[in-house]
Amino acid sequence: MTLVAVGLNKRYGPTRAAGDVSITLRTGTVHAIVGENGAGKSTTLRMLGGALRPDSGEMTLNDAPYAPLSVADAAARGVALVHQEITINRSLTIAENIFIGALRRYARPLGIMKRGMMARQAQDALDRIGVKISVSTNIDRLNLGELKCIEIARAISSDPDTLLLDESTAYLDHREVDAVLTVMQELKSQGMTIGFVSHHLSEVLAAADDLTILKDGRFVGSFAAAKIAPDEIHRLMVGRDLSHGTYPPRPSPTVPAAPAVLRVREAAVGRELNDLSIEVRRGEILGLAGLKGAGAEALFAGIVGDEKLRHGVLHLAGEEYHPQTPRTAWHDGIAHLPGDRGNEGLIAGFSVLDNLVMARPPTRGPFFDRSRARAMSADLIKQIGIRTASADAPCRSLSGGNMQKVVLGKCLAVGPTLLLLNNPTRGVDMGARVEIYGLIRQKAAEGLAILLSSEDMPELIGMSDRLVVLRQGVAAHEFATLDGVEEHDIVKYMT
Amino acid sequence: MNEISTVTASGKIVAPAEGWKVPRIELLRRGFPLIFLVILVAVFTAMSPRFLSLENLSTVLEQGTVLLVAALGMTFIIMAGSIDISVGAIVAVSALVAAVTSTSLGVWAIIPAIAVGSVCGCLNGLLLAVGKVPSFIATMGTMVVYRGLVLYFTRGAPVSIGDDSFLDAYSGITYGLPHEVVIGLILAAVAWAIINYTVFGREVRAIGGGERVSILTGIPVMRVKILMYVLLGALCGMAGLLQGARTMAATSQLGLGLELDVIASVVVGGTPLTGGLGSITSTMLGVLIITLLSSGMNMGGVDPYFQNIIKGIVLVTAVFITIDRKKIGIIK
Structure with a gap:
């Protein structure tokens, strides 16, 4: 499933959230969208996933016109979006969280839930993305990364071909980020197309096949991840070379030590x-x-x-x-x-x-x-x-x-x-x-x-x-x- | 969407840094009370030409003073994001104390009246700040207690006020100026100065804007909360005294339902229940609106039983327009 977008624009009043963004998600690859905060990463991903409607621009899905009106509309075309925020409800079970949008599917007459069936299917979804979480786990015991994985399982449960993952991992720690990356690799091996948004370069380089760089709401370019150096990405993201000078120099230690x-x-x-x-x-x-x-x-x-x-x-x-x-x-x-x-x-x-x-x-x-x-x-x-x-x-x-x-x-x-x-x-x-x-x-x-x-x-x-x-x-x-x-x-x- | 920036849950911002303009909804919130007042005056003048007469307006001011004095205190409470529904009962307790002590103390009955009001307010403040009982529930309970005290001591019988010096001081007229209106305006000026020019006023606003931020920034949240309830109690004490002087008696029914008018005045003036914002001028405008509404409906011959329906609708409409929905998150 190849998702192509050409010349997407989105403005909020005088602010350009995304300008002239063109992006191609190739079938079975992982495509990262990188940029500083406010560069338009989430805006772009949300336009692809139907959560936002672009002001102008064209999108095609396998050469057919694609203009989703909503997230549900996009999901019906096989494009699932995982939002940046954690949207897990901790007073529900893991299975209920995964099927939150389709609970009626598990209703018997009088609205009584088919709990066993739901739990089995939820476990299948979790197994499919390769995370070792049992649906019977108390949801309070899960860390943020695991919660993110449950959201991915929720997105996967509609059986999409393309997964869009808005993961500004600023809130996840290293172990948690690794868990999400592992899931992405697993899904890629199953032939899924993945678009994701990230803050951290090391993570992008570890996971992505292609990457698109945005800066201040403008499209900078798309590159093959293997062919671009981290310093170059940084320079394009920020517009200056940061290989030296992000952190100010340390003063030489004073002797004797200060009180x-x-x-x-x-x-x-x-x-x-x-x-x-x-x-x-x-x-x-x-x-x-x-x-x-x-x-x-x-x-x-x-x-x-x-x-x-x-x-x-x-x-x-x-x-x-x-x-x-x-x-x-x-x-x-x-x-x-x-x-x-x-x-x-x-x-x-x-x-x-x-x-x-x-x-x-x-x-x-x-x-x-x-x-x-x-x-x-x-x-x-x-x-x-x-x-x-x-x-x-x-x-x-x-x-x-x-x-x-x-x-x-x-x-x-x-x-x-x-x-x-x-x-x-x-x-x-x-x-x-x-x-x-x-x-x-x-x-x-x-x-x-x-x-x-x-x-x-x-x-x-x-x-x-x-x-x-x-x-x-x-x-x-x-x-x-x-x-x-x-x-x-x-x-x-x-x- | 307008120019206002959007902050997502992770603190990410989609925003213009410069050229920030006041969003349209904000303009509506600010302009609403004035527009409403103009419409009200126009409608009532059409219904009854006497409505705009000097005589009627002066009566409106006298009627509105009790409401104003209590609403001044309520402005602080609502700015801090709290509420107090025991104000009517505190007014009744204070009026009773003023009535009982006026025979011996005369003008100086003001001291026990305000003292008792302050104690009632202090109790509310302690329940909220120290006991961590939500203010709505805490003051609902104390409302019943305070009203019960009045009933217990009066057995439902009115206590009349006959002391001339007392009545003259608090409901007399000098140079055509009703004393209670002058007192109300002086108190409004003081409340205005407290909100705008003291650290306490800023701290009240900060607590309403973000309580957790306020605590971590070192604002003495507990002390400020107690103090603002004491202030409201004292002002209710004054309101009770003025009401007693106007009606020359304290009854167990005095101030019944006043909390609705007081809260409505503050909110209709444009101070949102979500806290962090508010001003005395808004409250004065709100008091004017609520008083004119009652007076106009009476003059226009609106069925008294129907009037509460209209007041309720006005209150809900004002809340609907002013409340900051981003701040309440989930409406329960």
Whole structure:
């Protein structure tokens, strides 16, 4: 089944979401669509899958005209789309989730479900994509990658010839990404045509036969994956050579070592962090690697007082420190950038200014000092390079990268001595990443102690001065330097 | 689709970074109260020419003051994304306290009235902030308790207010200005200043905009929540006092159903129930609309039993237009 699209266009008001995109999904191959955030990858895939209707452009499926009006319409033609978001309902069983769109097929008179039959067919679908999940598994025990596989099984259950997988794997960790890749290879071996969207280049090169590069909503070109070098892909995606310069250079280590800002002794928080001892020094970026739930998030929650320490002792600037609430933590010079920007980092409906001064609003007597707030936010916008129409524009009018810069600005506005970063560049495009990395490094050079937790391995390797790998709530390994350390050196301590 | 950017669940954004324009639905939300007011005035003037007379408008202002004072407090609560349906009962409790103490304290009955209102509000705040009981349920319970207190102590009999200094202070007229209207406007100015010029006002708004963000950013969420309920309680205390002075008595029926008018005023003014937004001027506009609606329907001879139907429809329509559906996610 060959799916050909020529000159697809999609606009939202003045914004070009996808411009003049031409793409050919060859039968039985894996075709990756790559680009920075906002390049139009998902838009393109969704047009192919019937979730969006292009403003203009032609599509054919095996030389027959193809213009799906909906996802269901596309599915009827044998094209199935797996959305970017996880759409699993955790209060249903695995089988029910797989057949969520066709539950009536399993209804007896009076609406009683044929559970046995549904479970058998669900298991068949899971077996077909080659994942080792039993339908009787409690759905709460599955990780995000496995949930993604269930979504794939759902898409496969309509028996399509073409699978479109919108997988911006920013939210999946390495093991989970591997599970999805394995499924893709399995389906390809069964002769299925696959189109997929991805963030990570290494993954693209491992899986794709062909790739199409998009940039800023424009079509850059299609290439055979074997014939294009990673650096070249990067250059075409970003429009500049990033082989050197993504990560700012590390300063040479100072001797003697700077004093410790935060010392954690045998700390345990919640169920995830069991017994961790670390310290981070002035001007140092300490990386924390680990799978989701390995303890970094719990550690942050414990340090800022969002969750109680079960046991253990913290020292802040040499003195014993008892976290109480996030409020007292900010007061004591600890700034925290949470991992979930939309729900924890900023209020998207509020203006850039409101978000920037939220942690410590300037006051004059009992009143909010608007003119100082204005000066403060103007400074931060300039210093951090937040691209916004004005300080009064709502944050939701900004790109993901600029929103994240606002959260970072909120942290820096209080002049912290310790900065906790949880996936600071999640959902942030490459251009903004480089700026954020530069800023973080600059702040470290000015003496800020930084704890950096991330699921992005290259980021951890590129930014950390020292790295601790967490596994099941304890330190599994420490890298005193990251010179010459490769991703797989770290990953092997993670599981 | 319009110019507003769309944020997907993973935080990915499909957006223009510059040239952000106010989306059309937002303009409708802002313009709706004013349009509604104009239509209302036009319809009622057509029905009864006396409607626009100075005399009637001055009566409308007097009638609207009790509603305004309570709605000022409710604006904070709704901006923070909470609700309080015990306001009518707090007004009744406070009116009773004012009536009982006015014989001995005269003008100074204001102190026990506001104190009792504040205590009632504080209890609501504690239930919500410390007890983590959803505000709707918590205040539904306290509504019954507060109203029950009034019934228990009065046995259903009205307590009349005869103290002249009290009545003169809170329902008299000086230079043609009704005292309660002046008090209402001063309180509105204070509430306006609190929302726009204090950190507390910003914190209330932040809690409504995103509670989890507020907690993690170090806003004293618990304290702010309790404080805003105390503020609402105090304003309801004042409203009860004014209502008692107007009717020269506190009855067990006083303020019955007031919560509907108060919430409707705030929402019809354009403050969405989803929180994060709101202003005192909107609330004043909403109070004007709700009061004119009642007054106009009375003058126009609309069946009193039919009036509640119209009020309910207005409330639901206002919620329909103002609510931010992206924020509530699933409607249950």
